[in-house]
Amino acid sequence: MADATTPDRTTHAHPLARAVMRLLEYRDEADLRFVFAALARRLPPSEDDSGRESALVALERCANALGVNSPSSRSYATWRATSPEGRGSPSVQQIRTLFDGSWNHAIEALPNVPSSDPLVRRLAAIGPRYTADECLAALTRWHQETGELNAVEYKAWARRTRKAEPKARIPANCEPFGRRFGNWRAGLDAAGIDHPRTGRRARTRPTRVTHPTREEVVDSVRLAYEEIGEPFSEIRYVAWRDHRAVQHGASPAPFRVPSPQIITRTFGRSWGKAVTEILGDQLKAVAAMRQRRARFSPTDLARAWWECHQTLGRAPSVSEYERWRHSEAQRTAFECWPPSESSIRQRFGHGSWPRACERLQQEGPVDA
Numbered sequence: 001m002a003d004a005t006t007p008d009r010t011t012h013a014h015p016l017a018r019a020v021m022r023l024l025e026y027r028d029e030a031d032l033r034f035v036f037a038a039l040a041r042r043l044p045p046s047e048d049d050s051g052r053e054s055a056l057v058a059l060e061r062c063a064n065a066l067g068v069n070s071p072s073s074r075s076y077a078t079w080r081a082t083s084p085e086g087r088g089s090p091s092v093q094q095i096r097t098l099f100d101g102s103w104n105h106a107i108e109a110l111p112n113v114p115s116s117d118p119l120v121r122r123l124a125a126i127g128p129r130y131t132a133d134e135c136l137a138a139l140t141r142w143h144q145e146t147g148e149l150n151a152v153e154y155k156a157w158a159r160r161t162r163k164a165e166p167k168a169r170i171p172a173n174c175e176p177f178g179r180r181f182g183n184w185r186a187g188l189d190a191a192g193i194d195h196p197r198t199g200r201r202a203r204t205r206p207t208r209v210t211h212p213t214r215e216e217v218v219d220s221v222r223l224a225y226e227e228i229g230e231p232f233s234e235i236r237y238v239a240w241r242d243h244r245a246v247q248h249g250a251s252p253a254p255f256r257v258p259s260p261q262i263i264t265r266t267f268g269r270s271w272g273k274a275v276t277e278i279l280g281d282q283l284k285a286v287a288a289m290r291q292r293r294a295r296f297s298p299t300d301l302a303r304a305w306w307e308c309h310q311t312l313g314r315a316p317s318v319s320e321y322e323r324w325r326h327s328e329a330q331r332t333a334f335e336c337w338p339p340s341e342s343s344i345r346q347r348f349g350h351g352s353w354p355r356a357c358e359r360l361q362q363e364g365p366v367d368a
Contacts, residue, residue, distance in 0.1 A: 051090075052098050052109070058089035059110055070107045130169065130176045132190075138170045139177070139191040149195045151184050212258050217266050220257050221278045230288050231329065231337075232279075234260050234271045288337075296339040299366055301347050304338040305357075306365045315357045 024032060062071045062079045065086075071079070073092045080086035092103070099105040130138075142148070142157050151174045158172050171177070177187035188195050212220075224240050225232050241257050248255050260271060267274035272289050279285040296304075308316045308324045316324065321341050329337045341353065349356030 051094075055090045055095045055098050055106060056109060058086070059095070059106060061085055061089075063110070070110065073103045130171050130180075132180050134169045135171060135176050135180050135187065136191045139187060139193065141170075143191070143193050149188070149193070212256060212262065214266060216256055217258050217263055218278050221263060221275065225275075225279060225282070225285060230284070230333075231326070232275060232285060232288070296343060298347055301339050301344050302360055302363070302366045305344055305360050307338075315361060318353050 020035065024035060058080075059071065059076070062076050063069060065079060065083060066075060068075075076095075077092050080089050080091070090098070095106050096103055099109065138158070139154075142154055146153060146157055148154070148157075155173055158170050161168060161170055162172060174184050174187075177184055181187040181190050185195065221237075224237055228236050228240055237260060241259070244257050245255055258266075263274050264271055267277045276286055276289050279289075304325075305316075305321070308321050311324060312320060318341050321344075325338045325340065344360075345351060345353040345356040347356070348359045
């Protein structure tokens with residue numbers, strides 16, 4: 001019990017202070033620190049704050065001259081160097097030093113900046129508080145109208161409904177449900193909405209084996225080569241694997257076709273080395289892979305580019321050259337591959353295809 005000499009400050013508290021305390025009663029420590037910093041900046045300056053006060057005056061003059069609420073450091077520096085009113089004002093570095101090394105802290109200290117109050121920003125980000133009944137009503141209505149169970153679908157529905165009904169008490173995101181019920185699924189349970197426990201993705205995507213044996217990797221590559229044929233590239237293997245995954249469907253059995261990353265990790269460090277080692281007994285596959293990995297002389301690279309140029313009648317783009325390269329390989333039953341576009345742009349353009357085309361055009365066609 002307080003003694004008689006201790007004044008009762010609670011009964012004489014300012015109504016605004018009481019409202020702020022009620023608003024922050026259940027907030028975390030971070031919010032309290034933001035409020036304290038915002039209120040501290042609005043206190044009258046002390047004798048030690050004369051430097052900050054002069055800096056704020058200079059910032060207000062700059063803002064009025066530029067017609068903005070909060071000038072940037074670059075616009076302030078320009079105003080200080082070119083305007084007669086800005087001469088003698090603190091520099092950008094001096095203002096930053098006065099406000100803990102941050103230009104934004106100095107801007108936030110201006111009284112006329114709309115977003116200078118951290119409490120306003122935090123409360124706007126969190127949004128208004130919703131009761132448990134309002135949350136349950138929103139969940140029930142959303143599920144009845146859409147039949148969805150995903151939180152992403154709820155956000156889209158809430159955005160449309162709030163736009164059509166501005167006065168409706170509907171949370172815009174899932175944060176109110178997490179604060180009231182713990183998480184999204186708990187909110188669905190509280191609203192009486194039946195939902196699967198494993199999630200939609202787990203029901204449709206089969207379990208994929210991440211550590212297959214060497215025999216499984218070899219069998220998959222050989223089966224893929226029998227069905228794909230040449231060119232047996234990594235891109236075509238990925239397309240074949242995706243097709244097999246669709247055929248596998250939602251079968252409870254694990255999906256045991258390895259990815260190209262697993263193949264290269266098991267056999268060598270590249271796709272070409274892995275295919276050569278696995279399909280070593282198939283001469284056609286090994287010859288085709290070696291031909292694709294062959295190194296070409298600068299003359300061979302230039303001659304291939306000019307052949308494509310003559311076919312198109314102009315300088316080819318990267319995609320046009322690759323299509324021409326693939327058609328030329330197909331014409332020889334994939335036994336002879338022209339050089340890749342990467343070899344050409346590395347040799348003549350230092351990694352740039354336009355630069356390589358420009359240089360090849362300047363040098364002209366090579367002699368036969």
